[in-house]
Amino acid sequence: MNTSTTRSRIIALARTDLQVAARDGEQLLLTLGLPILLLVFFSKVDIVPTGDGEPVDFLAPGIISLALLSVAYVRLAIGLGFDRGFGAIKRLAITPLRVNEFLVAKLATTVVLFGVQLVLLAAIAVAIGWRPQVSISVPVVIMLGLVAFTGLAFVTASIVDGLTSLALANALYIILLLLSGLVFDIEKMPGWLQAIVKLLPSTALAELLRSGFSDTTGAVWAWLCLSFWAIGAPILASRLFRWE
Amino acid sequence: MPAIEVENLTVRYDRPTSGKAALDKVSFAVEPGQIVALLGPNGAGKTTALEAIEGYRSPSGGSVQVFGLDPATHRSELAHRWGVMPQAGGIPMGLTVGEAVRLFSELHGYGGNTNELLSAAGLSDLKKRRWRRLSGGEQQRLSLTLALCGGSDLLLLDEPTAAVDAEGRQRVLGIVRERASSGGGVLITTHRFDDVEQIADRVIILNHGAVAAAGTLDELTSGGQEIRFTAPAGLTVAELGAKLGCEVSEPKPGNYLVQTVPEPQAVAAITAWLADQGHTIGHLQAGTQSLEEVFLQITGAQS
Known part of the structure; x- marks a missing residue:
């Protein structure tokens, strides 16, 4: 008689995902290429408005947010889109795996992959002069961000198919990169645009990480915004998810 | 209890303009240890019938029971008892043959030896190869192997011999026969007469979404x-x-x-x-x- 448990299924799927990610390690480094380039370039070439302090103090938390967005949202949405297109999701559906287990397994993979990227990015930032004062809020903010964007990746892959998912995820990546205060300060934007971008999870994530890395608790609007997405996105994801 | 009991199964697709029932009042059963073949031309409704049994499609009329349960609402329980080979289903991106077999055997909690499954399917030497680099026939045999990692009470196979060469086909049919002889029910769809003649205990000929004929091979011929x-x-x-x-x-x-x-x-x-x-x-x-x-x-x- 076959038996598997929720725990064994989540571990099996997350372990397999990580195994493949480790084998294709160069791909993971490539996705880090752009964030590292932006971090080093704009820290050394002071052309973007980064507020009063050292550019790297503004940029490092923004770039870490960008990496989170890239691994939890873009990478996952594209992967899910392709897996669905290949009929791989449908094949998973005929195993005892349940929707929520699938979500948790993908989140677990994402947590590990982001952890690796965080260490690398932080090391580079410190090497070029970043001196963060880390608040205890940082791990909380990062978890909320990972949950929100993992959920959004599932939502994206559920409402559009394969290639569209790829295009949409990449487009959103660029838009959020420009608008969410990741590398550009939103204070320089017109008031109406600021009001809009403050509703985005990436804006709240960057804001809270910036506060967290300078040992402050962060703005209330940002906590509300990120918590809203971290609760809403997974709920929406498990509602919308289709195995086919 | 029959492994599968389908009664007056009617499935309509969501396109109201066509108004055509993909399946119209189809009834049949699969008993434990029995190999039943759904035979029919393309578009006859074979895959639709399988998908209704797998719980992907809700019937517009009639009923489907798998071990007495409604597959649409009990898929997770049934997933411990069945193995399914979908038509042209891929595997998660980037996996090798060995990784895929390990993943699916762990998801199902397969109690047997996966190396034996791989060797029966003639895939032992391809463990490190990725899905995309397999030939059509090798993909089919891997797909069957993944189905065998599932429960042993029921095997649902959609066109298992399509794109498989003569030697591979004998392997596939041999594996299916062995599953049935150890007590599992098997439902396969095919459009190959020689498959049916070699392994099927019962044949259901589907045409235009309805059962055109059903019986043992002797009865039909x-x-x-x-x-x-x-x-x-x-x-x-x-x-x-x-x-x-x-x-x-x-x-x-x-x-x-x-x-x-x-x-x-x-x-x-x-x-x-x-x-x-x-x-x-x-x-x-x-x-x-x-x-x-x-x-x-x-x-x-x-x-």
């Missing part, structure tokens, strides 16, 4: 009111017809069709006539038709 034989081409069929008092024709050169009740006297008369003329006789078939003939009669008459 017996009862033909005709005798067929092969002999040199161009014999004077009218003379033989006059002698037998029935219609005789030559549908293909050297293939003769005698439309009479297949009694020993008729067979004796045919062989005597051939002997008189000094002709040899090749194949002689009395009272049975090949599955292909039955199938073509049924699907031809209805289209």
